[in-house]
Amino acid sequence: MTSLLSDANQRLDKALQYVTLRADAVERLKMPKASLTVSIPVRMDDGSLRVFQGYRVRYDDSRGPTKGGVRFHPNVTLDEVQSLAFWMTFKCAVLNLPFGGAKGGITLNPKQLSKFELERLSRGYIDLIADFIGPDIDIPAPDVYTNAMIMGWMMDQYSTIRRQITPGVVTGKPIPMGGSLGRETATAMGAFFTIQTLMPKLERQPNSTTVAIQGFGNAGAVIAELLFHAGYRVVAVSDSQGGIYAPQGLDIPSLRRQKEATRGLQAVYCEGSLCNWVEHQIISNAELLELQVDILIPAALENQITAENAAQIQAPLIFEVANGPINSAADAILESKGIQVFPDILVNAGGVTVSYFEWVQNRSGYYWSLEEVNQRLQTKITHETELIWATAQELGCSMRTAAYVHALKRLGEAIQAKGTQEDYQS
Ligand code: NAD
Numbered sequence: 001m002t003s004l005l006s007d008a009n010q011r012l013d014k015a016l017q018y019v020t021l022r023a024d025a026v027e028r029l030k031m032p033k034a035s036l037t038v039s040i041p042v043r044m045d046d047g048s049l050r051v052f053q054g055y056r057v058r059y060d061d062s063r064g065p066t067k068g069g070v071r072f073h074p075n076v077t078l079d080e081v082q083s084l085a086f087w088m089t090f091k092c093a094v095l096n097l098p099f100g101g102a103k104g105g106i107t108l109n110p111k112q113l114s115k116f117e118l119e120r121l122s123r124g125y126i127d128l129i130a131d132f133i134g135p136d137i138d139i140p141a142p143d144v145y146t147n148a149m150i151m152g153w154m155m156d157q158y159s160t161i162r163r164q165i166t167p168g169v170v171t172g173k174p175i176p177m178g179g180s181l182g183r184e185t186a187t188a189m190g191a192f193f194t195i196q197t198l199m200p201k202l203e204r205q206p207n208s209t210t211v212a213i214q215g216f217g218n219a220g221a222v223i224a225e226l227l228f229h230a231g232y233r234v235v236a237v238s239d240s241q242g243g244i245y246a247p248q249g250l251d252i253p254s255l256r257r258q259k260e261a262t263r264g265l266q267a268v269y270c271e272g273s274l275c276n277w278v279e280h281q282i283i284s285n286a287e288l289l290e291l292q293v294d295i296l297i298p299a300a301l302e303n304q305i306t307a308e309n310a311a312q313i314q315a316p317l318i319f320e321v322a323n324g325p326i327n328s329a330a331d332a333i334l335e336s337k338g339i340q341v342f343p344d345i346l347v348n349a350g351g352v353t354v355s356y357f358e359w360v361q362n363r364s365g366y367y368w369s370l371e372e373v374n375q376r377l378q379t380k381i382t383h384e385t386e387l388i389w390a391t392a393q394e395l396g397c398s399m400r401t402a403a404y405v406h407a408l409k410r411l412g413e414a415i416q417a418k419g420t421q422e423d424y425q426s
Contacts, residue, residue, distance in 0.1 A: 015404030069143025188222030190350015215300030
């Protein structure tokens with residue numbers, strides 16, 4: 001199998017066809033600046049000791065301290081973390097945030113650990129990466145299966161090590177520990193603003209648009225609810241256990257409440273009260289991706305649409321809320337079918353944007369209202385979406401390539417400002 005990082009690099013190669021970048025800058029962007037692998041010993045509740053593999057990768061810091069989430073998942077590998085750090089580099093540049101890209105992860109199934117064990121693991125991870133991170137070096141945040149409480153433990157541990165309260169070292173923290181209002185919903189909110197900005201350009205109306213969403217977590221469930229309230233018909237959603245499909249549309253707010261109570265989507269429909277009045281079908285995650293809907297939103301994990309299933313995808317519009325849900329081989333197939341893909345580095349950038357707002361608030365010690373956060377997020381996302389749309393129209397390329405071109409120009413300027421071969425020769 002091709003490595004995720006080399007797959008990610010293919011997007012870079014494609015965008016380079018449209019941007020004149022000096023060779024030095026291209027060379028710099030091909031590999032991460034630094035990758036750290038750690039073994040984290042954790043005393044388990046039964047007294048035994050387990051050692052978990054963890055990673056932190058700082059991909060490029062030409063535009064500022066690096067920024068990116070920490071993921072707890074059984075499939076975490078160094079390759080995955082490096083490719084996620086690559087995407088973060090471009091995502092921060094797409095949104096014009098003063099950050100480079102990073103990512104972290106620990107290979108484990110967090111559902112098998114108690115809260116006490118998760119706390120010891122999170123603190124142990126920070127003990128080992130403390131010299132690699134910092135408010136002016138690298139700033140972690142939540143990602144798959146990590147949340148505000150885990151970020152709070154991480155910030156607390158870092159502050160203990162440094163002997164000073166350092167809220168700006170981690171974002172996505174609980175509000176009383178210096179978190180920002182609006183951070184929990186920011187990824188979905190950003191995706192929503194992107195969709196709303198593009199709908200008129202795509203000549204579509206919300207109330208005649210059907211949507212299927214893979215993943216019903218922090219990102220997927222919130223975007224489902226925002227779209228539901230805006231009048232879209234959300235007909236299918238799924239989680240790791242499978243999905244449900246109701247062509248007449250799902251009542252997303254009830255589904256979220258039930259999911260929180262039962263922790264499973266299928267249980268909601270098979271055992272809960274909704275079962276009685278919503279005609280539905282149980283579907284697999286693979287079936288969800290192939291539904292005939294207007295908008296498909298992958299909001300779970302990467303590599304969900306590949307050369308193997310791309311030909312079966314029917315949705316004309318795909319908004320990537322997950323990071324890297326479509327690989328580059330699938331990109332070509334989808335493009336040949338006329339399917340428009342709106343890329344992760346734009347669509348899910350709301351999370352890192354409000355993380356940036358959180359970092360700014362931590363450093364200034366002055367905190368904003370929810371309205372201010374959402375207003376600033378909307379302004380930023382709408383502005384960059386408009387610019388990328390204009391680039392795609394001008395170059396006649398996909399929105400993905402346009403987003404990379406947009407980011408590459410900013411990254412190139414920062415890397416080249418330090419001097420390139422041309423400067424030294426002259
Ligand atoms: P989460 O842990 O809150 O939710 C993940 C969801 O995916 C859960 O509903 C889970 O059941 C489901 N899932 C797991 N494996 C699955 C599978 N094989 N098939 C279908 N569903 C599956 O995570 P999240 O924060 O919502 O992140 C989801 C995606 O969004 C990830 O790709 C993440 O990198 C990306 N993202 C998240 C943020 C953020 O701020 N949370 C920001 C940017 C990007």
